[in-house]
Amino acid sequence: MAKYRILSLDGGGIRGLLTTIMLERLESINPNWLEKVDLLAGTSTGGIIALGLAKGLTPTQLRELYEQKGSKIFDDSWMDDLKDIGGLAGADYDNKNLKEELDKIFGDTKLRSLQKKVLIPAFDLDNESKNEKKRSWSPKFFHNFSGSDTDGGKLAREVALCTSAAPTYFPSFDGYIDGGVVANNPSVAALAQSQDTRAIALPPKMKDIVLLSISTGKSLVYIEGKTLDWGYAQWVKPIIQIMMDGIMGVADFQCRQILRNNYFRIEPVFPPNEVIKLDDVKKIPELISFANEVNLTEASEWLTKYWK
8 A cells, every 4th residue: 555644743832943944954855755745733833834734835934934923923012911910810922913824824724625634633621512421621633534523614724723722821712722732742643543434444554654753842851859749839830841741752652662663753852951932932043043953864864765
């Protein structure tokens, strides 16, 4: 059977700039490899990039969203700070500017109209089931495959807002928050989607799947101390990052065990003490410099050997 190629893109806010530049560089080394992608999976900022690529935008065009519009998207006015008591009683940013930029990119494009298949994780805070025994929150994986559970009629710009509604950073959208809380690295979710017989009559065999997973960079973060007698106040800030980093590591482990050599992950490590937060737009120049220095030789060789 022909190869089934999956490109998986992690979440990471403004660090999506790193992803777009690495994609840009890989495309210059391995021309047209992106055209061969069968499924684009992306979470949060990775979801925006995945949707953009599926619409036909180039990595360079998507790079401009971060490089030129990042400061506008993460613009925390003093009026907003006053309203939400400095982040204690409201999200750090409203999503007005992000909505505006997504409208420009996607317009009224629906998932079914995209050029590629996509899988975009989010988290539904309330499924609004009329059956009280079934009403709950749950993960949501938006996709444009056929079948009874297709989301083909959803607007791409709205799905992008759902997957990128990072808790404390942006308000929820349409009852959804950032997919990073369940699958910040959506690689395994993409593998599962490729096996859904409701959407694919003859799912590809695992030996025929190749998967490239791209991180938005790894920070060398740790918490000292063997016994931490912490409560809500101490855990509230680090716990979100811990969960997201942990989820990414689990997905990486699972893909390595399942796909072996047919799997490759690009995960650049930032220098010690260099932590770039999701909204750290002041470090855009550092991100650009770092992205251009990432060694992509091994990744390029893997593409040449396994992707074709």
